Amino acid sequence: VKAVRFHTSALTDLPTLRTPQGVLMPEIALAGRSNVGKSSLINHFLQCKGLAKVSSTPGKTQLLNFFTIEDRLALVDLPGYGFAKAPPEKIREWNRAIDRYMRERPSLALILLLLDSRRTPSDDDLALARWAQSACKPLCVVFTKTDTLPSSRVHAQTQRALELLQSASAPVVHYSIKDAGARARLIATLHELHLWD
Ligand SMILES: Nc1nc2c(ncn2[C@@H]2O[C@H](COP(=O)(O)OP(=O)(O)OP(=O)(O)O)[C@@H](O)[C@H]2O)c(=O)[nH]1
Ligand SMILES: [Mg+2]
DSSP: OOOEEEEEEESSSOOOOBOTTSOBOOEEEEEOBTTSSHHHHHHHHTTOTTSSOOOSSSOOOOSEEEEEETTTEEEEEOOOBSOOSSOHHHHHHHHHHHHHHHHHOTTEEEEEEEEETTSOOOHHHHHHHHHHHHTTOOEEEEEEOGGGSOHHHHHHHHHHHHHHHTOTTSOEEEOOTTOTHHHHHHHHHHHHTTSOO
16 A cells, blocks of 8 residues: 555544545545454554554544545544443543544445454444444444454354344455455455445
């Protein structure tokens, strides 16, 4: 990946990103509970260590962070949901910002719903998947941290999660920042969705 840039952080007053031709830049948003690995995936996928701030403490990303790729595609790192160790007013503020972004962003081209391979999807995960389907927003399910499960268990575990999600038509990607093949799998999926040349 060439020419990767951090563009802006914002919670309200989101930037309007355009290509050099003046067209709205399509955006891929990374959503999922705190600590699932959204920021880590961005750094790994873009091969740019430290670009997105990562932490083992949930609640690291507190703003919507916009990253651009060659001025033609943007990745949006969202705050995590389900993080209870912040003041309730903060959590409400993040949730409102995520909600508004999802509903009102005309350039939102794809939601990557990140799920920890080891865990059962939360009510928030299920609600987001249901909403994406009812609002006809393109969704891709990304199972993260696959390296933390024995490979023999990854399939059964993620299959169970998919049954709960009931998003049969959504593409699925298995991702680990310790797996060099993960990038290529995600690129292939983005390619099929016409978001990657
Ligand atoms: N073993 C393993 N750990 C991972 C992987 N991806 C992320 N992690 C770890 O998970 C923790 C959380 O990663 P983040 O990328 O900060 O998670 P996030 O979803 O951005 O979290 P918030 O910003 O709080 O919403 C960090 O300690 C990462 O090192 C992975 O593929 N495998
Ligand atoms: Mg983060």
